[in-house]
Amino acid sequence: MPSKICIIGAGAAGLVTAKHAIKDGHQVEIFEQTDKVGGTWVYSEETGCHSSMYKIMKTNLPKEAMLFQDEPFRDDLPSYMSHEDVLEYLEEYSKDFPIFFNTTVIDVRRDGEQWKVTISTNSNLSIHFYDVVFVCNGHFFEPLNPYKDSGFVGEMLHSHDYRRAEHFEGKKVVIVGAGPSGIDITLQVAMTARHVTLISKKATYPVLPKTVLQIASHVKSVYGFGVTTDEGENITADVIIVCTGYVFKFPFLDSSLIQLKHNGLMVSPLYQHLCHVDYPQSLFFIGLPLGTITFPLFEVQAKYALSLVSGKGKLPDDIQNFEERRLKTLENPAAFHILVEDQWDYMKELAAMGGFEEWNFMETIRKIYCYIMIERKKNVIGYKMVNFELNEDKSDFKIVKI
Incomplete structure (x- = not known):
């Protein structure tokens, strides 16, 4: 019924x-x-x-x-x-x-x-x-932003409110979190910012732009002029972009x-x-x-x-x-x-x-997904610069570089 x-x-x-x-x-x-x-x-x-x-x-x-x-x-x-x-x-x-x-x-x-x-x-x-x-x-x-009441004197925003990289021209930027949004934003901001520090337990990418320093750690706290990692390292910033989901x-x-x-x-x-x-x-x-x-x-x-x-x-x-x-x-x-x-x-x-x-x-979707997860880790800058071509019965695929 x-x-x-x-x-x-x-x-x-x-x-x-x-x-x-x-x-x-x-x-x-x-x-x-x-x-x-x-x-x-x-x-x-x-x-x-x-x-x-x-x-x-x-x-x-x-x-x-x-x-x-x-x-x-x-x-x-x-x-x-x-x-x-x-x-x-x-x-x-x-x-x-x-x-x-x-x-x-x-x-x-x-x-x-x-x-x-x-x-x-x-x-x-x-x-x-x-x-x-x-x-x-x-x-x-x-947005989940564990640092929103930290007293940071610069600009802090969550990835939810990120729109374009031009806004960060010449700035020293700390990005917290290296999930899909964190990585996308890091790669975009690196093109305009003076320097970018990416901090996350997942920040172990073999290739990133030269203006990006990655630290495989966790942000323990945020203070007036930057962030402190679990190891006690202080990193100053003009801008903090929080990509914590x-x-x-x-x-x-x-x-x-x-x-x-x-x-x-x-x-x-x-x-x-x-x-x-x-x-x-x-x-x-x-x-x-x-x-x-x-x-x-x-x-x-x-x-x-x-x-x-x-x-x-x-x-x-x-x-x-x-x-x-x-x-x-x-x-x-x-x-x-x-x-x-x-x-x-x-x-x-x-x-x-x-x-x-x-x-x-x-x-076939599962195979594509598994392939992407491996490629993304190896080459987070270039893994999207391909097309997938399915075979006739769509049971498999080949990669065509753009």
């Missing part, structure tokens, strides 16, 4: 959920607080807003590994695309979807057998009722429903990073896992969740124990939603429980 479904957010996770929910015959309404689709892929010169996109950005994954099933990117695009290319893809993908723009979800709560959703459009509040709610509001908008945030959910644990890095109580354990067939969170291939993973999550909505999918009896079992495998509980190598078995498991076929091409 069709359900009335509310989807919060028109980024990639919300759009692929809508696509499959509509295909399954459900009545769908998507609420998006901005005026366009795309979520984190929408660039804005404005800072302090929802977007974390910077002016010049190539994707960290090639188009061959970040597509929705049956929806390839344009053939004429390079493998590593611009954010504009990805946004165009999402706009095309979501044509004719029932999206309510400039509409903010204020509150979601259980009301009998339904979900009561309060929304605000142009400051006018209205209440709607749904059988199922999908939370797809992303997790690149609430994001916390999860759901301002429309009461803490009696969802708790954020381990400094906002774990969403609880969920089964498979996806279903609320008390409402496993009607309250879902798409796109929480980190260190993944994103778009294809969102799609597998959406398909499994919808299999539960229809009653076709399976749920084990012990879903309440999922978190405890997962935490026992981790050294750091803050890594709860980081999958990386676990993502492949995770998607296989969801497909098996959801009763839908695995995507054959996923094995």
Whole structure:
């Protein structure tokens, strides 16, 4: 029997959920607080807003590994695309979807057998009722900055508010964190800054620009004129750019429903990073896992969740124990939603429980992903300067240097 479904957010996770929910015959309404689709892929010169996109950005994954099933990117695009290319893809993908723009979800709560959703459009509040709610509001908008109250007298910003390298011309810049954003920003800022110091336990890259000093350590503290490492080394700076990631945030959910644990890095109580354990067939969170291939993973999550909505999918009896079992495998509980190598078995498991076929091409995506992880470590400057060419049956690929 069709359900009335509310989807919060028109980024990639919300759009692929809508696509499959509509295909399954459900009545769908998507609420998006901005005026366009795309979520984190929408660039804005404005800072302090929802977007974390910077002016010049190539994707960290090639188009061959970040597509929705049956929806390839344009053939004429390079493998590593611009954010504009990805946004165009999402706009095309979501044509004719029932999206309510400039509409903010204020509150979601259980009301009998339904979900009561309060929304605000142009400051006018209205209440709607749904059988199922999908939370797809992303997790690149609430910066995690452990140093924000440090008393640093120069300029400090989080990568969320980084837009362009010209701003740092002639400056002495310290960048904290060497994840994808930290490295991208380091390479861009190195072209304009007088000197860049990259500090992270991951800062062990064999090749970086000559103006970059990397220190494989942790920033213990920030003082008025710079940072102090764990080893007690003081590094002065005009600017500190903090690339320490994001916390999860759901301002429309009461803490009696969802708790954020381990400094906002774990969403609880969920089964498979996806279903609320008390409402496993009607309250879902798409796109929480980190260190993944994103778009294809969102799609597998959406398909499994919808299999539960229809009653076709399976749920084990012990879903309440999922978190405890997962935490026992981790050294750091803050890594709860980081999958990386676990993502492949995770998607296989969801497909098996959801009763839908695995995507054959996923094995090729896995090969591409593994190749990229190795190449990125060896040559973080040049690993994107290639195109991937798939063979005829798309079971393998070759690399073509640009």
